Amino acid sequence: MGSILLLVVLAVIVLWVISAYNGLISLKNQTVNAWKQIDVQLKRRHDLIPNLVNTVKGSMSFEKDTLQAVVDARSKAMASGGGVKETAAAEGALTGALGKLFVVMERYPDLKSSQNVRDLQEELSSTENKIAFARQLYNDVATSYNTKQQQFPTNLVAGLAKAEHAELWEIEDQAERAVPQVDLSLQKPQG
C-alpha cells in the first residue's frame, strides 16, 4: 500500500517537472523569437536610411549636421554587438537622430509635399512603429519568462531548463520616454 502511494507521488512529481520544464522552454523560445522580430525590423530600418538621406540631401544641403548624425548613428548601430543593452543604446541613438531629422524636415514645405519623400517618411515611421511594437512584445514575453523562472515552484526546474534571466529592452533616451499629449476632455460625442 505504502509503495503504491509512493509511486503515485513520484509519478505526479515527474509529470509536474516535465510540464514545468516544457513551459519554461516554450517561453524561452518565444523570447528568442520575439528578439528575432525586433532584429528583422532594425535591419529594415538600416536599409531604408540611405534612401532617405539620398532623397533629402539635395534639398537640405545646409542641414549637414543633422544628416551626418543620422548616418553616423546608423553605422554605429549596425556595428554594435548582439547584446540587448548595446543594441538598445545604439538603436535608441539612431531613433533620436532620425526624430531630429523629421523635425527639421517639417521646415521644408517642398520636401513635405514631395510624394517620394512622403512615401519614404511613411515607410520609415512605420518601421519605427514596428520596432516599438516588436520591442513591446519582446519585453512582455521576456517579463513573463523572467517571472516564471523566479516564481516558486517553477524556479526549482529553472536550472534544468538552462533558463537565464532575459534582459529587457529599456528606453535610454529621455526624448523617447516622453508621453504623448492626449485630449482627456470627457465630452459626449455629438449625435
Add this chain to the structure above:
Amino acid sequence: MTAGANLFEQQARNRRLTVAWLVLFILFFAWLGFGGDLALYLAAAARTEGQVAYRFPWIGVVVTTIAAVTAWVSWRKGPQQVLWSTGARQLITPQSFEEKQLLDVVEEMAIAAGLPRPKVYVIDDPDPNAFATGRDAPTACIAVTTGLLAAVNREELQGVVAHEMGHVRNLDVRLMTLIASLVGVIVVLSNGMGRMLRGGGSLLGGRGRKASGPLALAALVVFVLWVITLILAPFISRIMAMAVSRDREYLADATGAELTRNPAALASALQKIETHEAPTTHIKEGAAHLCIADPLGRDVNLKEGRLADLLATHPPMAMRITRLKGMAFQQLKAAGKAPTA
C-alpha cells in the same frame, strides 16, 4: 501579466461557445425536422386509429443533413462569404498613400500582437467602419471602408486596427463569423419552411376526416410548438448573436488599447465613426455584429437599459469612449503626468 491569463480564458471561452453554437444549430434543425415528422406521425395515427403507414422520418433526416452540411460550409467558407457579401476587395499592392498606410498599420499591429499578418480588405463605402473575420489567426482578414481611411489619422487608424486585431487574437473572429453565417441560414430556412407550411398545411389539419382523442391532441401540441420555434428562431438566434457580440466589443477595445498603449487614439476614432451617422450600406444585417460600430446606425445602440441590452449589437458608443478615456487617464497617472483635478 494578467492580460496573458485573460487571453487564454477568453480563447477557451470562445472555443466552447463555438462548439455550443454548432450543436445548438444542428439540434434546432433536428427538432424542426423530426418534430415535423412527429406531428405528421401523430396526426396520421389519430386518423387511422394506430394503423400508421407513415414510418420513416424523412423530413428529419433530410433537414438535419442539410443543417450539418450548412454548418460545415459556414465553418469553412464563412469568412469568404462575409467578405463577398460586403463587396470587399483584397489589398495587395497599395494604390494610394492611404492604402499603403493601412497595410503598414496592420503589419505593425500584427507585430504588437505577435501574430501573422492578416489579409487586408477594403470596402468602397463612404461610411467609416471596419470588421475582422476568419477562423483563426493565420486565416484572419481585416476589412475597412474607404470612408474610414478618409476620416481618421494614422494613430486613430492604428487604434481601430488594434481593436480588430484584438478580435483576431481573442478568437472572437471564429465565433462571430460562424454565428454570422449560421444566423443567416436560420433566417433563410425558417422563412422557407414557413412558406412550405402554408402550402402543405392541410396535411396536418385533418379536415378531410374527423380526428379526435389524445393522439390528435398530442399532434396539435407538437405542431404548435413546432410552429412557434419556426417563427421565433430568427429572432432568438439574432438576440443570441447580439449578446455574444456586445461584451466582446469592450474586450476588443481593451485589447486594442493594450496593443497600441494609446487608448485615447481609439477613443477619438470611435468619436469620428460615431459622428458619421449614415449607415454603411455595403454591410448587411448579417455581418453587423462583426463591425467596430453598428453599420446600420440603429438608435438602440446608443442607449442603455433592458431593451437596448437585448437588441443592440454594440455597447453604447459613449460608454466605450468613456472607458477608453479612463484607460488613457490611468496611463497618464502611471507616467506621473496626470492633471491634478
